[in-house]
Amino acid sequence: MSIEQLLREKTTQAVKEIFEVEFPSDKIIINETRKEFDGELTVVVFPVVKAAKKKPEEVGNAIGEYLKTHIESIQDFNVIKGFLNLSFSDEFWIQQFSEITQKENYGFQPDNGKTVVLEYCGPNTNKPLHLGHIRNMVLGYSVANLLKATGHKVHKVNILNDRGIAICKSMMAWQKFGEGKTPDSTHTKGDHFVGSYYVQYNQALEKEYQEWQQTTIAQTEFNKWLNSNTAEKLKEDGKDDAALQKYFFKYFSNNYFNEFSELGKETKEMLQKWEAGDTDVRTLWEQMNGWVYDGFNQTYKRLGIDFEDEYKESEYYEAGKVMVEEGLKEDIFYQKDDGSIWSNLEEHKLDRKLLLRKDGTSVYLTQDLAVAQARYDKYKMDISIYTVGDEQNYHFKALKAVLSQLGKVYADGVYHLSYGMIDLPGGAKMKSREGTVVDADDLIEEVVDKAKTATLESGKIDDFSTEQAQELFEMLGVGAIRFFILSIDPKKRMTFDPAQSVELQGFTGPYIQYGYARIQSILRKYGKTPSTSINVHKLEAEEKDLIIQVSNFEKVVQEAAQHYEPSIVAQYVYNLAKTYNKFYAEYPILNNEDEGLNDFRTLLSKNVGEVLQKGLGLLGIQTPERM
């Protein structure tokens, strides 16, 4: 039984015996004592005060006395307002630590029989990955680790949005401007290669659009719009004709693409051919997607992420139709006069949602139904996690609701691991159209480069081979990015300052890696394995701090996994490294007269190192022996 559980139960007993009031033990709040007060753990007695109808101090003292006499390891207590601070004996903490050193796999739980499918990454195959994907990948990977650590069987899968008008745009541009070039012939990473044609396409389209705006047809459209409510409003606001035109053509660009553009027409024809299975189009599509996958794989490898399975939307986008049609047969869904099929989600406090277009083709949600079913057929998972940005919050509520309408047993297990968008400093937003997107590969390169410069300056790895050194720079650079992103609550929108993310000091990944490397240096110097039979009876404040923190690791992992929140681990591991550095600065570890003390401090260091390594590992961050 954990010490906190014991405290809860004994406190309940105390309240019952002293005040003759029943107070459930799970309602008792145990906090860590704030460092400005004496003690290590604190019972918040306010809730009991109400039930006991006494003054907070009185209640605190009474419970304190009781606990002191009933729990041997409690040495002392003090009461400040409604807070009962408890001090445990050094022997108690040494004993706690000793138990931890004996544990196999400390902090991790055995198999709990639950299966999880975790989807993450989810790229489009027409352009390279960007910063948003990095947040996604790093988050999904870490949550998978957390779930594994708490005993789940986790299957990581990717979803590839490999079809549709966007990829056709890249294909079309390559046909028109590509001159048969390939990633190999131009020495370009495949996804960047294809992405460059996507950009070229949009430029060509923009040029065509600009020219069209001068035509009489365009002016007719503009004049029609001038009578609309929006236009009237803008006129009242005093906008001149130029401003109105600008507004109109911006808003009209989608209509232009669909109704007037030559390029658009060609592209849509290509999409239709694709859907009809046209051999030439399919071949080109396979080829270009292949290039993109090659590029993605390089990025995955560099980031150290992996997938057990891949789901291509092209293979599922039609399969959901069957499920929808069955639902219609059973009157779960309804059909409008025009033939389109809908679901009424009002019982789930949502709107009505289209499931099948009037022409019988499927929409995004439809294919997600099919993918969900396919995953369940294969994995029989208890929990299905979708790592997708928060702009799709509504979509996933709808997906879950529709699955539940269909009576799918796995509907309840659907969980949208939602994360906020990334803004750039100065309030700038990442928008591909405005060219403010931070490319994933560029960013990694930049940070790794920064780690290289800083490490070379220190001169501590002069004897490393080129390969060893490069491996280290990757470890540090990628660790810095990971930590920067994962230290922030995923649900929150975050501001990403590239300059700050490459920082290696303070609240960063490399700071913790440095702490780890220092510990390894100590262990090498010590030269032998410290004995686990501890021959120390008194603890310094920092030693006690370290033991308390190390003994919290298990709880932290569970809490982080339960909330799908790696940031809890990030905060924890940083605090541990910080406490260790303080300890390191203040006390000799290897140079004490007392051999037993040397041994204990080395053992403590070793265990702190192990927890740092495990904690960082949960975030997907590696630990160097030297740096």
Place this chain on the structure above:
RNA sequence: GGCCUCGUAGCUUAACUGGAUAGAGCACUUGGUUACGGCCCAAGAGGUUAGGAGUUCGAAUCUCUUCGAGGUCACCA
């Protein structure tokens, strides 16, 4: 406009989901290495938790309201 997020030091953020004097990092000022790695340690300054009202022993957290930012309401994905 309907619905959903969010607003904390100059900047980036935390607060165990209602608990103590709102913690950190960066930047800024000052000090610290004869030991085991200075990418380190210590100290200082920096806050009306966007504004207002309410709920109670107690509010950054819950309710209402005003202001501000974003997302979503596509037969896009």
